[in-house]
Amino acid sequence: MPKAQPLAVPAISRKVLATATGVTGLLLLLAYLVAFDQGAVSQSGMLLHELMHDGRHLLGVPCH
Template structure:
């Protein structure tokens, strides 16, 4: 009868630098979008009333107080 082989530990790669930069970019875009929808009161969205109203409706949709 043969002896069992020892179990090999699972090695998970930490990730490449490219993956970290992509994750950082996604988090940055999400933070910018969160700021624009939740906290911007027209300072950034002065390009027209359409963008301001879109962000205003987004606040109401997410339940963020804006008035």
């Protein structure tokens, strides 16, 4: 008797999906840090804001 075939085969593997989800999360965190963080995440005051300042202007994000 032949084996039953699965009805649906996933188009993407779990490993690829987990990697894509992780990379997307990291990119969203980076976008937040560059565009919206005004030093709230930084433990040393406005250090993060100053480091990302030129990136904000380059991307056209207002920061002051």
